[in-house]
Amino acid sequence: MVDIRSLDRDGAIAEARALGFEMAGVVTREESRHLAHFRKWLESGRHGTMAYLERPDAVRRRGSLHLTLRTFRSALVVSHAYAGPHPTTPPGDPSRAIIARYARGRDYHHVITERLEDLARGLERAAGRPVRYRTCVDTGPILERELAALAGLGWFGKNTMLIHPRRGSYFFLGVLLTDLPLAASTPFREEHCGSCRRCLDACPTGALLGRDDSGAPVMDAARCISYLTIELKGAIPEELRPAIGNRVFGCDICQEVCPWNGKFAAPTAEPAYAPRADLDGPSLIDLATRILDMSGKAFQREFANSPVSRARRNGMLRNLCVALGNWGAPEAAPVLERAARDRSPLVREHADWALERIRER
Template structure:
């Protein structure tokens, strides 16, 4: 249980740290300065099939925190590190699956929501009254990175990540909107990217478009491996499949090459993010065989507390087929032949594509 002696922003920040959040800050600004940029991004179609981002009510809500919590006075914004050893799965071993770092341990939505609830209860005890509040972690229509920059947690890198000069970018962002009148923290104003363009050059699909005239970093999400392997529910465009390599869930390349992660991303002390044995560089063949034996429901049961549940059984199996095709080894043929008879048409099509690559009947 977290104890907050008396109610002010500094003590609330200290309480957030005591709960394991490495960084925390306070925002009092209600209206988003970035909403026009967000709308332009949607209008350009750079969000692809992520329809939840373009729902008109949700777009409006991103513009003002008042629309989410009418009694809003301040938000506590926290960062929770998931940095792991670098590099984790050897990318040089194409027979093994790479799952993005953020998704190897327990589901951060659950971990952070639990802690924010604890923080909220601590604030209520200190206030001696019910506190109107709402917690978010990648779970609702608020611009979390804008709030985190305002709370002083980092700057927007050219890879679009929020980066802190002493912590890198391997951290989640959580937000607790409250009706408590805390004083705001100093926003983060500097841009530490300078002339560096490592992430732009390293992105295998050309998803990072650099900064626009306003200085905002722009991503074409429809090309991002994270989108293709997690958010996209249909077929992965054939021309992008080879660039995915052995990344079967998410992608960390533009963070791995960032000097701020090379220098400062110390492994997290959070036990909840320790890798699940099945998700720490499993063999592609073993993972495919396991998924083929599972129903969609069994998959959800098995991975209920893991971010990989978002891809569903068919989506993850689709990705593993692509990675097996990219590996190109004949020993993958038996498992791919089984996948080519799967009940899911999506899986069957990607397995056929992979078999075509291995047998040399397909060039892409």
């Protein structure tokens, strides 16, 4: 339970910190200034098949916070670091699966939403009245990174990530919209990328397109490995499969190469994000064998508390087939032959592609 003694911006920020959010700031601006960029991005089709982003009501709501909370007066924007103290990615071992750092522990939607609810209860006690609020973690129709920059949490890197000079970019964002009259924080105004272009050069699929005339970084999400392995429900375009390597869920490459994620970025102190043993560089063969034995429902049960559930059984097997094909070792053939007889046509097609890769070597 939090105890907010004074209901002002600094009191609210201090309590957010006490709840484990490393950074917090307040935004009072109601209208988005990035909405036109967002619309242009949708018009160019760079969101791929993420239809939820283009729903007209959701697009409108991104433009105005009042449409999500009618009595909106201020938003508390928080960050929650997720990268662990040890680099657990198995570099250079193509027989093991890489799961993006953010997805190795408990699902952040649950973790952050629970804490934002605690924060709202603390604010209510301090205000001495019921507070109208909405929690948004990722899934709400909110441009979270625009709000975070306004709240002073960082700048937009060329990799499109929100980056803080002392905290890097391995952090989630959460937003608490309220009807409280808190004072606004100072927006983050500097840009620390300079002439660096490491992320642009490192992206294996060419998804990062640099900055446009307004200075906004642009991504072709339809080419991003994170999209291809998580959001895309159908077949992965064949020409992009080799570039995915052994990344079976999400991608961190454009953050790994970023100098701001070096020595200054402190590791998370949050136990909920500690990696599960089975998602911490597992063998591709073992993970694929395990999931082949599961029904769709059993998969959802097994990964109920993990971001990995979003890919669903068939999506995860599709990704594992691509990674096994990219590894290309003959040991991968037996599990792929099983996958080639799976009940899912999606899995069968990707298993056939992978077996072909092994035969071609």
